[in-house]
Amino acid sequence: MSEKKAAIGRPKNEAASKEIKDQAIALVRAQGYANVSISDIIKAAGVSRQTLYNRWASKAELVLEAFFELAGAQVSAPDLGSGIPRRDLLARFLHEVFDHLDSEGDCLRSLIAAAQMDGDFRDIFWARFVSPRADLVTALLKDxxxxxxxxxxxxxxxLSSFIHGAFWYRLLNGQSIDGSFADAIADDVFRV
Incomplete structure (x- = not known):
């Protein structure tokens, strides 16, 4: 018996996956998460419902994967192997996070609002978007x-909860999240 299992069906078209994610992001940016349906995404991407559901089980999983990839491209994990002082690593990481939040604030506020209305979405949002970033900060602080x-x-x-609480609070209340705030957080965390 062969160790390799034969693939069932056609292989996933990566171009279709990218188009679906791109359209999902564009629609959520324009209309907010709650106002976008699977049908809207399918129509905008020019794919079938089956094509979408072969990749994602729900709108929440699709949208969060798309935003997670976008955030990953804009925010790099702190390089704990470097000799850079950890205060500076934290500040650099927060600068990147805050730049991302500045550009995607409206979308993220709509995702957070949806998470408050839907427990399953909240669990996915926490597991795929919030927790991985909190883990990066906690690892940096432990290091x-x-x-x-x-x-x-x-x-x-x-400390990690304080850091995240500070910027999520500002994001939700439409307050400034900029480089000076990132520096102030890093300075306060590492003050003697």
């Missing part, structure tokens, strides 16, 4: 402690 850049008594999980 800073190991290097002696951050006092051992500081609770890195709590």
């Amino acid at each position: 800073a402690q190991e290097r002696g850049d951050l006092h051992a008594s500081r609770d890195v999980d709590l």
Whole structure:
């Protein structure tokens, strides 16, 4: 018996996947998450319903994957292998996150609003979008402690929550999220 399993059906067309994600992002940007249907995305992408559902089980999974990829292209993980001071790594990471939030703020606010109305969407949003970024910050802070850049008594999980709470709060309230705010957060986290 062969170890390899034969593929069933046609292979996924990557161009179709990209077009579906691009159209989903464009529609959510223009109309907000709640106002976009699967039918709208299918029509805009010029694909069949089956093509979409062969890739994603729901609109939430599709939209969050598209935004996760977009964020990943705009925000790089902090390089913990570098000799850069961890305060500077945190500030650089937050600058990139805040630039992304500035450009996608309206979309992200609509995703957060949808997450409050739909528990399944909230779980997916947390698992695919929020938690991975929180894990990056927590790992950076743990590394800073190991290097002696951050006092051992500081609770890195709590600090990570404070950092995220500060910028999500500002995002949700339409307040400025800019480089000076990123620097202020990094300075305060690493103050002696």
